[in-house]
Amino acid sequence: MRRFSLSAWIWIVLAAVYFLIPLLATLLFSIKDKQTGNCCSLSAYGFILHDPVFWSRIRLSFELALETIVITLLLLVPTIYWVHLRLPRLRAVISFLALVPFVVPPIILVGGLLNFYRGSPQWFYAKPFGFLAAAYVILAFPYVFFSLDAGFRAIDVHTLTEASLNLGASWRTTLARVILPNIKVAALSGAFLTLAIVMGEYTIAALSAFKTFPVYIENVNETQAYPAAALTLLSFGITWAAMGSILLVGRRGGATRVQLGGGGR
């Protein structure tokens, strides 16, 4: 096997160019001085970082994201596992259902949810960790479903399950020690996407009157020029770092049992 591939590096460099230049353009604008329009001033970053609202909102959204990730994975991992193992005919139905959130515009979904749950207990209706999380799980469905589905497809669910059960393991052991470690990469992809959705969803939060981080971003974008660019990069960086930490946590958990992500399992 070649250790070095020219074509691989060409693609990586092209990707870096395409993905980084827009961020660079944002960066160049964010460090301009408001008075002179020249380089360089960090006051836009100071404005954001010294805004207590920034920190409280980002915290709320991050907690909301973790809750959404947990609920979504708890709902989808067993379902998709079971569908691959026992109910393959249901796969098309479920993948279709998972796509439906795409055709229900968030603006319609939020109106429907508010109507439908009007009068429900305040701990659900008036709390982001109730109402908003419930809606975000729906938004996460398509992404998490397709991530997990691709992950389950890449492993041989039948063989793994059968081997484990034949060796005397319980269902619980099979799930926890055989299946989960093998779909960890897919689950992590789904978790990343969910985190990013929650850190970026504006319409539902704004219309149901919850003040999440994206609502703050939108507000800064409409009213502040330079801090808006600074905020874009800060939120990009923070979300990226959050994903890095999920990756680390995820890796530490199962790396000893099954080698993650390597070419030769």
Next chain:
Amino acid sequence: MEDFQEQEYEFLRRLDEDTLDRRKLLKRGLAAGAGLTILSTPAAALAARQKVLAAPPLIGRKVTLAEIVKEAKKEGKLNVIALPHDWSNYGEVISTFKKKYGLSMDEQNDQGSSAQENQALRDLKGDSRQPDVVDVSPPFAIDGANEGLYARYYTTNYRTVPRSQKDTRGLWLGDYYGAISIGSNGNIVKNAPKTFADLLKPEYKNQVALNGSPLTSGSARAGVFAAALAHGGSLNNVQPGIDFFKKLKSVGNFIPVGGSPQTVASGQTPIVIDWDYLNLVYTGEFPAAKWTATIPADGVYGAYYCQAISATAPHPWAARLWQEFLYSDQGQLLFLKGFAHPTRFPDLVKRKVIPAALLKALPSPALYSKLKFATAKQNADSKALILAQWPNI
């Protein structure tokens, strides 16, 4: 109708100002005659008074400001929606209000549209987070009033709000107005355009933006109206305005991106057609962009926004206090500081309460005196025409 009501509440207010002294009441009871005999006994008067305070009043003058403040403080909070801090100086209006009355404010969906404001009243009905007050454009104020979303309230200064900018039932009233202006970036645009006709010049290729789409943004639609006035149209006929933008697009001058502080500061929208109170704020905000704003003499068009109180406001007294504050001289001058003309502008001028420096910073009052507002019907007709034609410009 309104005059009769004004007389009535003026009378009631004068009654209320006096202490509830038995002798005085008896005297007044006699004086007021049969119409007000119900007040002729102290018990009934007390009961009436308690009743007045039990529910928020219809008429601001019927209670004292101190009473409104007291009740509002009991509620402790005011929910508002779609009040951007850089829009007509709302940032300072909000902070002054909070400081003055010690109330906290829950600001939701700062960038919401008028439609979303009314929708929030429907969606969040019965919820403690429902907005107490809204600030919407006239067509939505009319819709909301007809739908029963708003409460009736005659603010203390109701009388000095121009007749054309208020609902006689007290369901809504105008709070501030502005005129369409052309802002331009002095670094990029060497000769700032002064009129709509100028905008078609080839030197402005890829430079002219609106503040959004006329299908969704009131200010963008106002830009179309102003362009219509500049090209032989009228409030009844917005067609020439649509044609103007068609032409602007075909010569390659129009860019569809919405003007915002970010695009203005970065120079990505070198010319923006927008409300005077936004373009004038940019002038001071971004010295590096050398932003200037002019009211195009060929297309003087203006529009106002309306305040209304939710019929099911979770904080009804605070909502009324908010209106009292906005329509006080102090509140109105705060709007003016943000270059938005407060609805009581003529009254403020008449009483000479506007600081000279503030007047000097505004464009010529002569242009503003030419301002005419579209009626509900004219708005609806223009909407239909823009809706049908704008997707094809």
Next chain:
Amino acid sequence: MATDVAAVGELRPGTRPGRRRLPLAWLVVVPFFAYTLLFLFLPAGEVLVGAFKGAHGGATLSNLSDVIHNPNLRDDYKTSIEVSLVTAGLGALFGVLIAYAAIREGTPRWIRSALTTFSGVAANFGGIPLAFAFISTLGVLGIVTVFLQNQLHYSLYQHGFTIYGKTGVEVVYLYFQIPLMILVIAPAIDGLRREWREATSNLGASSFQYWRYVGLPVLLPSIISTLILLFGNSFAAYATAYGLTTGQSVHLVPITIGFDISGNVVSNPHEAQALAFGMFVVLAVMMLIYIPVQRRASRWAK
């Protein structure tokens, strides 16, 4: 773990003996269905029903026929479908190439970690911030536009390009489409075993032959399934195109729905519901095409 290839297909559905097989089998998927019912179908069901309701109540097909007979709205669907097909196709292509480049042997491991986490962020980067980033890059005064003009004397805008046009929207959409592809396809690429590549090259096969007969057939079912996801992702996207064009130069269905529902100027909820129903139909048709293609691709893979 080396035995799993040999055992493919032994555990066929329904062949496993067990007493309460059927009810138990269905019980596991109940929470998912219950959840979608409670938080998606019941609340949003009104929308689909509303598409068939008249302004004064009563069942009607007029909302739908209004949409079908309005050439502007038909064009909206055309544009939406075209943008979604182009960005799904290109996003899938570049996504697979970049993901493979990052995952294959010989690429430092940190690149893969950086790429997947970056993709997680970028896949949901959107709205005004993304639009502004691209306006600053490829707008009339964007850094790339100015660079090309000054250094290479090439004017993008004189050659018909504009970031505010359909091509511009597609270029911007790829910013979240490619990362989505990378994230979702990475586990499948992990499934390509190094031994297969070694075996083919030991047998004297070229790189092209490896891809034609091994790599692609294995990946294809996942790629096709992810294509659907990418299509839907682009089809529903709203805020970015709006931030870029405010819906004035590129007319997409979700933007028109947004106008209908939340405009300061227009308000037409029934048209919005009919448009949403139309989107539902488009995705349903995509699914109908997808299922047989997917089945065939899966067979090919075996």
